[in-house]
Amino acid sequence: MPPRRRPQFTQENIDQQLQQIHLLDQSSSSENLEQLGPIIKQIHTNRQQDAYLRTLQSLIESKDAEIETICGDNYQDFISSVSTLFTVKSYTNNLRDKITSLDASVSQVGRGLAEKKRALLQSKKTAANLDEAIDNLQASLRVLDVVDRVGEMVKEGKYWSALRSLEDIQSMPPTSLSQTPLFQHLLTSLPSLRGQIKDAVTASTKQWLLEIRNITGQVGKLALEAMEYRTKRWRARREKDPMLRLSRVGSAVETVTYEKTEYNVLENENLKVDFKPLYQSIHIYTTLDSLDELRKSYQADRKAQSDLILPVPLSLASLPAITEEITGFFIIEAHVLNTTASFRSEREIEELWEALVARLTNAVEYALKNESDPEGYLRVKENLMAFIMTLESYAYSTQTMHTFILLLFEKYALLLERQFSKRFMEIILQDDHIAMHVDSAAEKEGVLKVVWLNKAEQEELAKAPLPLNLPWSQSFYLCSQDIRSFVQRFYQFIEGVSQHHRNVDELLSKSLDAILSNHVSESIGQRLAKTSTLTQVAQIVTNLEHFEVACSELERSLTSLRSTQRGGTIRLTAATSFGATLTRALARINGLITSKLDDFFELSEYDWTPKRREAAPSMYLYELVNWLTTVVDSLVIKETYKDEAYRGAVAYIAQCLMNFLTDRNVPMMNDNAISNILIDVDFLEDQFKTSGRGHLTAVFSELRSTTSVVLSDTVSEYLIPAVRQASYNNVKPKRLQALLEKLAKYGGSCRDSPSREKGEKRRKEAEAVGRLFPGESR
Secondary structure, eight states, rough: OOOOOOOOHHHHHHHHHHHHSSOOTTSSSOOOGGGGHHHHHHHHHHHHHHHHHHHHHHHHHHHHHHHHHHHHHHHHHHHHHHHHHHHHHHHHHHHHHHHHHHHHHHHHHHHHHHHHHHHHHHHHHHHHHHHHHHHHHHHHHHHHHHHHHHHHHHTTOOHHHHHHHHHHHHHHOOOGGGSSSHHHHHHHHHHHHHHHHHHHHHHHHHHHHHHHHHHHHHHHHHHHHHHHHHHHHHHHHHHHHHTTOOTTTTTTHHHHHHHHHOOOOSSSSSOOOHHHHHHHHHEEEETTOOOOHHHHHHHHHHHHOOOOSOOOOGGGGGHHHHHHHHHHHHHHHHHHHSTTTSOHHEEEEEHHHHHHHHHHHHHHHTTTTTTOHHHHHHHHHHHHHHHHHHTTTTTTTOHHHHHHHHHHHEEEEEHHHHHHHHHHHHHHHHOOEEEEEOHHHHHHHEEHHHHHHHHHHHHHHSSSOEEEEEEEEEEHHHHHHHHHHHHHHHHHHHHTSSHHHHHHHHHHHHHHHIIIIIIIIIIHHHHHHHOOOOOHHHHHHHHHHHHHHHHHHHHHHHHHHHHHTOOOOOOOOHHHHHHHHHHHHHHHHHHHHHHHHHHHHHOOOOSOOOOSOOSSTTHOOOOOHHHHHHHHHSSSOOOOHHHHHHHEEEEEEEEHHHHHHHHHTTTOOOOOHHHHHHHHHHHHHHHHHHOOOOOGGGHHHHHHHHHHHTTTTTTHTSSHHHHHHHOTTTTHHHHHHHHHHHHHHHHHHSSSHHHHHHHHHHHHHHHHHHHHOTTOOO
């Protein structure tokens, strides 16, 4: 296959193509340099052809000799060939000239184009440099604008946006600007800018903390008011529903009910606490990897603020405001804990809480040191109780506060006991000891609701017709009223305290026992000692009986009350004290009776050595018996106590008569005097038997037995142990001896022999009786 021939271009073809080229088109914004390409390529091809022709020419010339030789042999052919060659040579020369001309023309045009191209390239390079410079300048301006905006954002409080802008600068992709000194300087200034943002955030946090401190009291006030409303609402519901009686505020039942209408003290119509500055600071510090620094600073600031809440010393008048401050402080802390993940730890808040509670309890205890009014303790308790219940609802531990409340309760109970003790003493000392009188049913019902009575007496008095004299005097009613008031105020203090029921009940038992025993019973005893009117003493006896009953009834009612409140059992021992005072009162009746009997015996004028026996009893005994029966029977006391009064009086009469016979105040007597005494005894026994109290005459048995030994002249039999044991076991030897001595003195004082002999006999009998029982007393 023959080689592919190159395309041949004549000068005419090249000229025609060059004329079609328009390097600068006025209607175009670009140059038509692309059209030169094919033409230059053609020119290049023609140049190759020219070189080829020159080579061919040199070959032709080298072959001239050979051609001439050949031509000599082939002249004609040679001539023809030479002619052809010259024609070709002529054509080649022409072609060469045209190519040279064309090459010069193309070279001239190419140089112009190259110069234009070079100028164009230089312009483009300059323009590119300008564009790059403009871009760098604009980028620098944008970075500088961002830096400037960082400052403005910090002033506007847009700390996160400022920090993000710095991050954007640092994370810019590599550009020509990245290598500039300006950009490097900006990069080195970023930590300083971050520091400025951090300082601004810190300042905003400090300002927020100051604002929070200023509204802490308002937060606490709203929370305490909400708790007060919650308590009142639950108390009203509990009174309507007996099933809820044992549930207190904060119990599961109450909490479920309250959650339906929970009140947000941090965001309401009166107050809205903005935590955004703190959250923003936490976010910024977290981004700057400095959260621990903020946490420590916040803890230190809050501790300093908590230290400033309590003044030293604490005034009780300022306690409500102080508890509001503390409540608000820890409500805010609880909110921060619950909304900031790990920024605050429970232990940090517990440390603040425990420290502040310890200072609060110490301050309150010191402020109450000189408080003598129990109402002051009650006000403190109510304030602290609302404080405790409020913070319990925010999951704070209040065990220490409950323990402190019980400590205050013990002091309150002591002051309350002292206060009521004075009132009870005044009531007792001012009582007229006259039976209480009621005229209307309402008055009677009001009194019966106050006093404690057994069921039978309660029903009996409720049915009794009006007007009515009640068994007790005013003091029993007033004391019962005050005891109820005392119990009410006692339990008022522990209302809302759900712990240590047993301790409370024990303390109530001790306080009531102290009041009833030391101040009611003892006051009655003191008043009793100064009372000399039998009717008043009798009224005291009746009061004491009712106080004894009241103790057991009060114990029963309080135990029933406490069982409904999950309390313990109330045990009162004051009934023993009232029983002892009652015994003293009965003895006082006997003492007053015997005192009056002494008056009667002082009026007695016995002749201890009468010449004959009297036929009638002594006159003073008529008056004595009449007074005794009138007074004792008129006493408004139980028949048992009347019988005891009679028994004591008769025993005293018997003792007085026996003393006449045996006492040393009567130096001597004869048998007629003894017989007269026995006549008086007979009279007394008849009187008592007539009044239906014959059983009392047994008290005269000793007197009768002693005198019978003498009058029946059976002393010798008395000296025999078996006889003495069987017939005279109630005769006391010393008394018998004293009586015999008096008879002996009388016989010795007589002048007649029979009397003197009888006196000597009595003396010997007296000595014999005294020798048998040297240790016996009269």
